[in-house]
Amino acid sequence: MLRILVVLYNKKAFDSETILSIKNYISEIAIEVQLLLWNNSSIKITNVELDFLSSFVSHKIYGNDGCNTSLSEIYTRIYQDCDDDDILLIFDHDTIIPEGYFSELLIAISENPDINLFLPIVKHHNLIISPSKNYGVKGIYWKRPNLGILPAKHITAINSGMAIRCQYLKHKFVGYNLELKFYETDNDFMYKYCRENRELFVLSSQMNHSLGFYDDSVNSKLNRFKAMKFGRLTHMKTRGMLLYLLAQLQYFYFAIKCTVKYHDLRFLWC
Structure with a gap:
């Protein structure tokens, strides 16, 4: 079975681009x-x-309880509920x-039974933001798509669009870091996947996705900055002091x- 997880946050189901x-x-x-619709909104889903x-x-x-549950908890709960022969497809709203x-x-899933992860090309405007190369704290965007079966080493990807075999998640994956809330859950997963798998598959399909940080108000940027920093430091701490x-x-x-760009010293103190 194909199980499609959509995490909904403060948006109606019929307004979600994904749905x-x-x-x-x-x-x-x-x-x-x-x-599988996880409602992370403050308001319950209506009968409509x-x-x-x-x-x-x-x-x-x-x-659907008014709580903004962390992505690491959501993904863990969902894949534990899936059957071994399911494919879990993860999306933002x-x-x-x-x-x-x-x-x-x-x-691709049918023709590649030994591959556990299938990724689309994800763009923000004309920039390929996923998959990308990752070397520790350094990320490098792809200039052009690389398709088909690829070596998994040093590849990372965003959560939205991942299709994962549940047999891998339930029996080989070491688990999401539950200290991570939202940011870096994808890099944490990909780091572990690349240690446990030699290959992944990149599809030719291209999706559009928004990088919210660059479109937000300064106050929203500050909150995102705090969350991104917490996620990055929490993730990197598990990979060594250096x-x-x-x-x-x-x-x-x-x-x-x-601080220089937005004329706001709060970025230095958070």
């Missing part, structure tokens, strides 16, 4: 499919939204899925840049 994309292209999915979901897909609702994606994904210290230097430099 609308699934609705538009669900006919491409030639196997049993279930939408439930009726909307029921009109096109089997679904199960999680969260604002990813635009292109026509043909589900068909390409299912073909990377932890380099991450501290990296964010001190980032704080100086933000």
